[in-house]
Amino acid sequence: MKILFLILLTLGELMALELKSSAFQPNQMIPDKYTCDGQDISPPLEWTGIPEGTKSFALIMDDPGAPVGLWVHWVVYNIPVEVTQLPENVAKKEKISINGKELTQGKNTWPKIGYGGPCPPNKAHRYFFKLYALKEQTNFPVGLTAKELENKIKNITIEKAELIGIYDLKKRRK
Numbered sequence: 001m002k003i004l005f006l007i008l009l010t011l012g013e014l015m016a017l018e019l020k021s022s023a024f025q026p027n028q029m030i031p032d033k034y035t036c037d038g039q040d041i042s043p044p045l046e047w048t049g050i051p052e053g054t055k056s057f058a059l060i061m062d063d064p065g066a067p068v069g070l071w072v073h074w075v076v077y078n079i080p081v082e083v084t085q086l087p088e089n090v091a092k093k094e095k096i097s098i099n100g101k102e103l104t105q106g107k108n109t110w111p112k113i114g115y116g117g118p119c120p121p122n123k124a125h126r127y128f129f130k131l132y133a134l135k136e137q138t139n140f141p142v143g144l145t146a147k148e149l150e151n152k153i154k155n156i157t158i159e160k161a162e163l164i165g166i167y168d169l170k171k172r173r174k
């Protein structure tokens with residue numbers, strides 16, 4: 001019985017929704033390339049362990065430790081279930097196509113459409129990439145903020161995965 005429980009526990013862990021990047025490891029430094037010190041382009045992301053019943057995804061990247069409070073860096077939604085990765089340097093426009101599938105980007109805190117990389121004003125900050133597996137195929141309008149998106153998905157989220165990256169602004173440290 002204990003062996004069966006361990007096998008089921010292991011399978012459950014293997015099947016959990018997981019968000020990764022080939023650019024950095026969890027809880028490690030985000031390379032300059034993806035920040036205001038570099039090219040300020042979005043990092044590549046991929047996810048596995050899609051829960052049964054998932055019809056679409058949504059992604060929010062934010063910095064809860066910003067001096068002014070929560071700072072949102074990226075909002076992506078209406079991601080079809082067939083899309084399991086975002087390439088590096090996603091275009092900063094409302095509608096984007098990944099492998100022939102259309103996705104929508106919302107407004108970050110600047111407020112601009114698309115990715116705005118880490119640019120902490122003081123000390124090192126943690127950046128949370130949050131992927132939501134949703135039980136409905138969504139078709140939300142363009143230009144949503146993270147808060148508006150979270151309100152729309154709160155009752156249709158099956159599972160959430162997080163990837164945390166760290167960044168400390170280098171330009172102002174020299």
